[in-house]
Amino acid sequence: MTRKLKILVSISQIVYSEYSLEPQMGRACKKKNLLVKRFNLADRCALEEALKIKKEINNVEISAALLGPPEMEWILRACLGFGVDKAIHFIINPAEYYDAHNIALALSQYISDQGFDLIFCSYQDVNSNFQVGPAGSILAELLQYPYLSEVASLKIDPDNESLTVKRKLTKGNRLKVNTPLPAVLSASTVLNEPRYISLHRQKKPAETTITRIAVNKEELQGRYYPAQLTELVAVSPFRPRPKQIPLAGGSLTVQERLDFIIFGGSTVKEKSRLLEGNVKELSNELLNYMIQENFL
Amino acid sequence: MHKEIWVFAEACNNSIERVSLELLGEVRRLSKNGAPTAAVLIGAGISPSLRQTLSQYGAQKIYIVDHEKLLYYQSEIYTHILTQLVRQKKPQIILLGATPNGNDMASRVAARLRVGFVSNCTDLKLNDEGRLVLWKAIRGGKSQAAFMTVGSPQIATVCPDVIGLEKVVPLQTVPVEHLDISWDKNMEKAEVIEFFKGNPATIDITEAEIIVAGGRGVGGVEKWPLIEGLADVIGGAVAGSRMAKDLGCISRDRLVGQTGKNVRPKLYMALGISGASHHVNGLKEAEKVVVINKDRHAPFIKKADLAVIADLQELLPVFKETVTEYFTGGHFSK
Numbered sequence A: 001m002t003r004k005l006k007i008l009v010s011i012s013q014i015v016y017s018e019y020s021l022e023p024q025m026g027r028a029c030k031k032k033n034l035l036v037k038r039f040n041l042a043d044r045c046a047l048e049e050a051l052k053i054k055k056e057i058n059n060v061e062i063s064a065a066l067l068g069p070p071e072m073e074w075i076l077r078a079c080l081g082f083g084v085d086k087a088i089h090f091i092i093n094p095a096e097y098y099d100a101h102n103i104a105l106a107l108s109q110y111i112s113d114q115g116f117d118l119i120f121c122s123y124q125d126v127n128s129n130f131q132v133g134p135a136g137s138i139l140a141e142l143l144q145y146p147y148l149s150e151v152a153s154l155k156i157d158p159d160n161e162s163l164t165v166k167r168k169l170t171k172g173n174r175l176k177v178n179t180p181l182p183a184v185l186s187a188s189t190v191l192n193e194p195r196y197i198s199l200h201r202q203k204k205p206a207e208t209t210i211t212r213i214a215v216n217k218e219e220l221q222g223r224y225y226p227a228q229l230t231e232l233v234a235v236s237p238f239r240p241r242p243k244q245i246p247l248a249g250g251s252l253t254v255q256e257r258l259d260f261i262i263f264g265g266s267t268v269k270e271k272s273r274l275l276e277g278n279v280k281e282l283s284n285e286l287l288n289y290m291i292q293e294n295f296l
Numbered sequence B: 001m002h003k004e005i006w007v008f009a010e011a012c013n014n015s016i017e018r019v020s021l022e023l024l025g026e027v028r029r030l031s032k033n034g035a036p037t038a039a040v041l042i043g044a045g046i047s048p049s050l051r052q053t054l055s056q057y058g059a060q061k062i063y064i065v066d067h068e069k070l071l072y073y074q075s076e077i078y079t080h081i082l083t084q085l086v087r088q089k090k091p092q093i094i095l096l097g098a099t100p101n102g103n104d105m106a107s108r109v110a111a112r113l114r115v116g117f118v119s120n121c122t123d124l125k126l127n128d129e130g131r132l133v134l135w136k137a138i139r140g141g142k143s144q145a146a147f148m149t150v151g152s153p154q155i156a157t158v159c160p161d162v163i164g165l166e167k168v169v170p171l172q173t174v175p176v177e178h179l180d181i182s183w184d185k186n187m188e189k190a191e192v193i194e195f196f197k198g199n200p201a202t203i204d205i206t207e208a209e210i211i212v213a214g215g216r217g218v219g220g221v222e223k224w225p226l227i228e229g230l231a232d233v234i235g236g237a238v239a240g241s242r243m244a245k246d247l248g249c250i251s252r253d254r255l256v257g258q259t260g261k262n263v264r265p266k267l268y269m270a271l272g273i274s275g276a277s278h279h280v281n282g283l284k285e286a287e288k289v290v291v292i293n294k295d296r297h298a299p300f301i302k303k304a305d306l307a308v309i310a311d312l313q314e315l316l317p318v319f320k321e322t323v324t325e326y327f328t329g330g331h332f333s334k
């Protein structure tokens, strides 16, 4: 009989800002800003993969850990409904700023006590809330475990002692890597198609008890000074960085020139180049363009 | 004497990731106060052309760690090497591309050195005290937040394509320092088995650098090989509009737009696509857009960087031949 495989899926809650439109009597709809908290997609993929492993291999125990405020506990209830064996809620104060290092510290103690073999700890993307960070690699560093990010496919070796993954790199490239367990992984969103979480699942009371652990920032700071290694200095609406164009072109209008000075670059797209003519000439022009722009 | 600002030059398949070159340009701007810019290159059999590229994009010094075992990225070993380098040379700032490997290594190095790290930045500024103010998108990209890191060096990864490439400087010889850093055998925990090069024909369109997309104007399934043939010769991935999908030319996962996928290629070629907003919404982040359409009033023409007014049935076979000739070294008149 193979040994028991203990899997932990660490889940982060993601905060989106969205609008809701409120109908008004006799007037246009009123736009209201909402902060919506969701189950991070990469974590849903990690959970799906853990459930897949449980189905394929005997003797697997899955735990789900959530770092978030009390109102996010529905995520753990949904996980339990899907077949997760244990749920742990690390309760944080939503008003406080936690960086990736804080989060990894909070998780590392629990993980080393419980002795997990496989830990999924997601990577953040542009949709992440600032509370989430690259906690997976920091966790691996604290625990001295191997870490593989952007996992696009995964196979546990028959002895339950190691696993082989394909990592998703840039430009569609993949890297196949074998690593001994225990290991920390971060799932990529191409790993699988996660299951849908129905409203019924979200509302259903949990049959298994959820372990609650309060995370205290002061205590973390006292135990591992410095526990927090980044400072949040400002939050504002998103303003993309203007493209750098060295000089305001003479073709710009007064308004565009003003924008140029204020935003430090051109805010309008350069005019399209239009080509007409016979097909041979057009082909050569097109080829020239692609060579100039380094596409070929 | 100012401490150096480093850019980790990520190399894959004997070429430097574009984001590393963008960062060298950014560092040239940041280091106006005189801090030297150095590039760090880790790999196996590093060719002189990579060094040249780095110097042309602004590296004033290059540190190289070259070892046969370093052909592919391995978290523990690369982290160990970069940490050792930092301890020896004490740079003030290290910037990396926000690629899977860049993010992985930066966060691990920062954790080992117990210094702060901010990932996936979209903008960065140096304040009067020489500290970086790092901006990144949050809340689904609707807001942004600024962070500062604790400790030295300051480490951050920056998203590809947010800075843009600077003009290259004339080729010059820059000092290159080869460093010999050894590591413990038991650090080689994860073992790389194989590297798979992405095939543009099969990769997901969200990962493609060149996309050849067709619409109703291509002329349906019988004419679709024109698009596939062009994509094949220029190394692009095939995608299409809703009409192309409805006509059975592409599968659902190759559809670009509001109900399809958002893509961010370097080149998006739209062939026989009118440019309905539902479609164009999916390629807002494309760097260059080339449109071929026979109707000079099609909405897409105004949104293109280069618009070609021609009939696809006539242009595509000739263009494909021209590109093939160019690749096979045949005569090409400029």
Ligand SMILES: Cc1cc2nc3c(=O)[nH]c(=O)nc-3n(C[C@H](O)[C@H](O)[C@H](O)COP(=O)(O)OP(=O)(O)OC[C@H]3O[C@@H](n4cnc5c(N)ncnc54)[C@H](O)[C@@H]3O)c2cc1C
Residues within 6 Å of the ligand: B214, B215, B216, B217, B218, B240, B241, B242, B243, B244, B255, B256, B257, B258, B259, B260, B261, B271, B272, B273, B274, B275, B276, B277, B278, B279, B282, B292, B293, B294, B295, B298, B310, B311, B312, B313
């Ligand atoms: C709710 C909703 C969501 C939608 N989501 C999407 C989406 O995600 N993605 C999407 O693509 N569409 C979407 N659509 C559909 C979209 O509005 C357009 O109908 C669709 O994009 C048009 O496709 P097309 O440009 O290929 O076809 P057309 O609009 O028919 O354009 C064909 C073009 O080809 C040109 N042409 C014809 N023959 C030739 C030739 N021989 N040589 C050169 N050019 C030629 C024509 O001049 C014309 O400009 C959505 C629509 C709705 C209502």
